[in-house]
Amino acid sequence: MRIVLLGAPGSGKGTQSGLLVKTYGIPHISTGDLLREAVSKRTDLGLRAKSAMDAGKLVDDATVLGMIRERLSRPDAVNGFILDGFPRNIAQAEALEKMLEELGTPLDTVLLLNLDFGVLFKRLTGRRICETCGRVFNVYAAPGTLLHCDHCGDRARLIQRPDDKEEVIAKRLEVYEAQTKPLIKYYKTVGLLRIVDADADMDTVFANIRRAVQAPAGGSGGAAE
Ligand code: AMP
Numbered sequence: 027m028r029i030v031l032l033g034a035p036g037s038g039k040g041t042q043s044g045l046l047v048k049t050y051g052i053p054h055i056s057t058g059d060l061l062r063e064a065v066s067k068r069t070d071l072g073l074r075a076k077s078a079m080d081a082g083k084l085v086d087d088a089t090v091l092g093m094i095r096e097r098l099s100r101p102d103a104v105n106g107f108i109l110d111g112f113p114r115n116i117a118q119a120e121a122l123e124k125m126l127e128e129l130g131t132p133l134d135t136v137l138l139l140n141l142d143f144g145v146l147f148k149r150l151t152g153r154r155i156c157e158t159c160g161r162v163f164n165v166y167a168a169p170g171t172l173l174h175c176d177h178c179g180d181r182a183r184l185i186q187r188p189d190d191k192e193e194v195i196a197k198r199l200e201v202y203e204a205q206t207k208p209l210i211k212y213y214k215t216v217g218l219l220r221i222v223d224a225d226a227d228m229d230t231v232f233a234n235i236r237r238a239v240q241a242p243a244g245g246s247g248g249a250a251e
Pocket of ligand 1: 078082083086090111113118189198
C-alpha cells in the first residue's frame with residue numbers, strides 16, 4: 027500500500043501514521059522528521075535546511091527530493107510506505123509521480139486529513155513532545171496535568187518544537203494554504219483523493235481513515251478545497 031497523507035500542520039498526520047504503520051506494516055516516511063534529524067546531527071543537508079525550517083518556510087525542492095529518492099530506494103519501502111509531509115507543493119507531487127512511474131509503483135491513495143484552521147492553531151500551540159521517546163502530547167487535552175511523559179517517567183522533559191511557536195505557526199499555515207492546498211485539486215483530478223474528517227479523537231479518525239482506504243476513489247466532496 028502506497029499512501030500519501032495530506033493535511034495542514036497539526037492535522038494529526040504523525041499520530042495517524044503511527045497507527046497505519048501498525049496496521050499495514052509499511053514504513054512511515056516523514057520529510058519533517060528526516061529534516062529534523064539532519065538538523066540535530068548537523069549534516070550539510072541539515073545546515074542547509076535549518077533557516078527555512080526555523081522561519082516556517084519550505085526547504086528547497088532539490089534538497090527534499092534528493093532525500094525522498096534515497097529513502098524510497100531502501101528495501102523497507104519496497105512493499106509500500108506512508109508519506110507524511112511530502113509532497114508539499116505541485117512540483118514535488120509531479121516529481122514523485124515521475125519517480126514512482128519509473129519504479130512501476132504508483133500511489134494507491136491520497137488521504138486528506140481535514141480540519142478547521144482554528145482547531146489546527148490550538149493543536150499546534152498546545153503540542154509538546156517527549157524529549158526522550160518523541161511521544162506527542164497536547165496541553166489543551168490534559169490541562170494542568172501535563173508535567174512529564176507517562177511513558178518515560180518524570181525525568182523526561184516535554185519540549186515544544188521551535189516551529190510550534192505562535193509566530194512561526196502562522197507562517198506554516200500560510201505556506202500550507204498557498205503551496206500545499208493546491209495538491210487537493212491535483213489529486214482529486216487524478217482520482218486518488220479521499221477526504222477524512224480529522225476533527226475527532228485519535229481512534230475515531232483512524233476508523234475514518236480505514237473506511238476511506240476501503241472506499242472507492244473519487245467519492246470525496248469538494249468542501250476541503
Ligand atoms: P513538518 O514536520 O512536516 O511540519 O515539517 C517541518 C518543516 O520541515 C516544514 O515547516 C518545512 O520547513 C520542512 N519540510 C518538511 N517537509 C517538507 C517538504 N516536503 N518540502 C519542503 N519543506 C519541508
